[in-house]
Amino acid sequence: MGGRDTPSAAGLRRFHDDLLAAYGCQRWWPTQDEANPRFEILVGAVLTQHTAWTNVEIAIAALREAGPLTARALLEHADLAELIRRAGPHRVKARRLQALCTWFVDRGGFQALEAWSTETLRADLLSLHGIGFETADVILLYAFGRPCFVADAYAFRILERYGWSDGPRNYERLRRRIEAVGPAEDAIFYDELHALIVAHARGRCHKRAPDCAACALAPGCAHARAQAQPNTPRAEAGR
Ligand code: SF4
Incomplete structure (x- = not known):
């Protein structure tokens, strides 16, 4: 069981790059202690x-x-x-x-x-x-700099709307789904991807009223497509 659309390596790269273009490099994780x-x-x-x-x-x-x-x-x-x-x-x-x-x-x-x-x-x-x-x-x-996808609540919200996750939320299923098409050795990709998803969830893909009209992901987003065809069940559900 998975999302309606299966992410591809090129699709995930585009998703990452579109967010990067919109928000810029995030350079997480923020720390205070230079010694450790x-x-x-x-x-x-x-x-x-x-x-x-x-x-x-x-x-x-x-x-x-x-x-x-x-x-x-x-x-x-x-x-x-x-x-x-x-x-x-x-x-x-x-x-x-x-x-x-x-x-x-x-x-x-x-x-x-x-x-x-x-x-x-x-x-x-x-x-x-x-x-x-x-x-x-x-x-x-x-x-540890390991290439892992952090499937937090923001990731579920955005990827469900985007069309890459559906059904009951299952952390491991979503993590494996994204890692299956993400770069196997590139921790920086996942570092930025997680930080960009957080930025996007806070900045535009809000829980109650996503700002799809101004969203860089809209061309590939199932929710935005459904909004453009207002009689579909998905648009009515509103998520
Ligand atoms: S188009 Fe709308 S629902 Fe889709 S990711 Fe952007 S803000 Fe979220």
């Missing part, structure tokens, strides 16, 4: 779960003020939950961060983990408390 930016991505990936990024930045700044942003230092904080209070459910996230830091130290840090295959890394991350598919793929993509 990759580890900060692990921290940010947990803190951003169901939380606005501005609050994540405040929590990361508090952690940096309290000491070095390293796994060992975070494990030694007696007041980790208080330090990240601004990042949503802070006690839950403190437990998740501690699990991630313990994992990171036990596995030997980036130096050892670099040698792991992407599938093994993903499976190990998914075994941790509070790490789901999306968080694992954000870590794989941005901290």
Whole structure:
């Protein structure tokens, strides 16, 4: 089961390039800590779960003020939950961060983990408390530079409208569907693709009222086509 249209390699490249032309290079993931930016991505990936990024930045700044942003230092904080209070459910996230830091130290840090295959890394991350598919793929993509598609809620919204996903939302199905036609070794492509999808969801393909008239993706978008033929069931559904 999949979308109404099957994405092709050329179609996915065009989708990426059209967004790139519209929004410019995004250069994610935003970090503050020049000494240890990759580890900060692990921290940010947990803190951003169901939380606005501005609050994540405040929590990361508090952690940096309290000491070095390293796994060992975070494990030694007696007041980790208080330090990240601004990042949503802070006690839950403190437990998740501690699990991630313990994992990171036990596995030997980036130096050892670099040698792991992407599938093994993903499976190990998914075994941790509070790490789901999306968080694992954000870590794989941005901290480890692995070519992974992050199938977050923005991606589902846009790709369902575009015509590349339908039926009940299934993270792994969409991730594999996109990765099947995406460049196998090009993490920068997926890095930009995810960031551009977020920019597009926030800037034009809004949840309630997508601005299709001004959208760079409109020529290839099933929702825009249906809107142009207002008697079709899809246009009436409005999504
Ligand atoms: S044409 Fe409309 S529905 Fe399709 S991607 Fe653009 S804004 Fe979203």
